[in-house]
Amino acid sequence: MSPEAQETAKNDPLCGASVYERIYAIICQIPPGWVATYGQIAGIEGHCTPRMVGYALAALNAEGVPWQRVINSAGRVSERSGGGGTATQRLRLMEEGVQFSRGGRIDFESYGWSGPDWEWIRMHGMYAVPAPGQRG
DNA sequence: CACGTGACAACTC
DNA sequence: AGAGTTGCCACGT
Numbered sequence: 001m002s003p004e005a006q007e008t009a010k011n012d013p014l015c016g017a018s019v020y021e022r023i024y025a026i027i028c029q030i031p032p033g034w035v036a037t038y039g040q041i042a043g044i045e046g047h048c049t050p051r052m053v054g055y056a057l058a059a060l061n062a063e064g065v066p067w068q069r070v071i072n073s074a075g076r077v078s079e080r081s082g083g084g085g086t087a088t089q090r091l092r093l094m095e096e097g098v099q100f101s102r103g104g105r106i107d108f109e110s111y112g113w114s115g116p117d118w119e120w121i122r123m124h125g126m127y128a129v130p131a132p133g134q135r136g
Numbered sequence: 137c138a139c140g141t142g143a144c145a146a147c148t149c
Numbered sequence: 150a151g152a153g154t155t156g157c158c159a160c161g162t
Binding site for chain 1: 157
């Protein structure tokens, strides 16, 4: 590891953090009015599966993490064991200006998050992944 | 579009 | 210390 990388790691609060903590940190990077998928978060983290992202969110009991901005690859909010949270999720997204199309789907071409800044990615040793539904 | 299949950290005894 | 339980998915066919 280069000295520069060591310095970066020393300043990284995520260094040594659990997988869940890193997942939460990525989700905190999603700006209001944008959405990301479970697979996208997993790809950015680099060492976990999309399902792990769902597990992490299920275990989440903290304010300050915009969990409502994480949806499934179909562009829909996932049904959960609790059941009631999905309505809250849709409401909070609508309050952020996210439009739901017919059938309760979100258009990735309009609201799909393209990932964190490159320097944030480099700073935390994560990975850049293409946004879902992005035209290229 | 509706299936079946793949794969895993954190928490609690 | 270690086994068991718990959990908001993506992709290919």
